[in-house]
Amino acid sequence: xxxxxxxxxxxxxxxxxxxxxxxxxxxxxxxxxxxxxxxxxxxxxxxxxxxxxxxxxxxxxxxxxxxxxxxxxxxxxxxxxxxxxxxxxxxxxxxxxxxxxxxxxxxxxxxxxxxxxxxxxxxxxxxxxxxxxxxxxxxxxxxxxxxxxxxxxxxxxxxxxxxxxxxxxxx
Numbered sequence: 433x434x435x436x437x438x439x440x441x442x443x444x445x446x447x448x449x450x451x452x453x454x455x456x457x458x459x460x461x462x463x464x465x466x467x468x469x470x471x472x473x474x475x476x477x478x479x480x481x482x483x484x485x486x487x488x489x490x491x492x493x494x495x496x497x498x499x500x501x502x503x504x505x506x507x508x509x510x511x512x513x514x515x516x517x518x519x520x521x522x523x524x525x526x527x528x529x530x531x532x533x534x535x536x537x538x539x540x541x542x543x544x545x546x547x548x549x550x551x552x553x554x555x556x557x558x559x560x561x562x563x564x565x566x567x568x569x570x571x572x573x574x575x576x577x578x579x580x581x582x583x584x585x586x587x588x589x590x591x592x593x594x595x596x597x598x599x600x601x602x603x
Contacts, residue, residue, distance in 0.1 A: 450501070461566030556574075
């Protein structure tokens with residue numbers, strides 16, 4: 433079932449125990465991020481104030497005993513988008529999100545879903561559909577046991593190869 437951005441924001445704020453997020457694209461084009469990435473590309477400073485809402489949510493999750501993990505499967509050398517993403521990740525890590533990087537060459541034999549996803553509390557998957565240019569097109573929920581099992585297995589297997597943000601050196 434398609435869900436709205438508002439409904440998705442409620443899921444991000446209201447899960448009970450854990451949220452995992454697997455990113456598999458080398459570039460995205462989210463409307464929120466594009467202006468900040470353009471400033472970065474132009475060498476302009478960014479105070480990252482626009483990330484503070486998410487960082488506040490992360491601190492609340494940690495305070496309540498919830499975990500948030502994100503694995504980014506990336507091609508190397510990194511795309512401009514992923515280099516920018518790496519440059520802004522530290523505040524999220526400090527707020528409690530465990531962000532890790534996985535060189536694509538390490539996951540060739542891992543069965544992966546066809547789309548990025550979030551898995552909430554091992555019971556709800558939200559598949560993120562993107563256009564070719566990286567703009568978000570839809571968020572589709574699933575409670576199908578097969579989808580849940582695939583996403584959980586994919587994430588946990590990828591996680592075994594994941595390099596913590598503080599240890600990953602972009603190439």
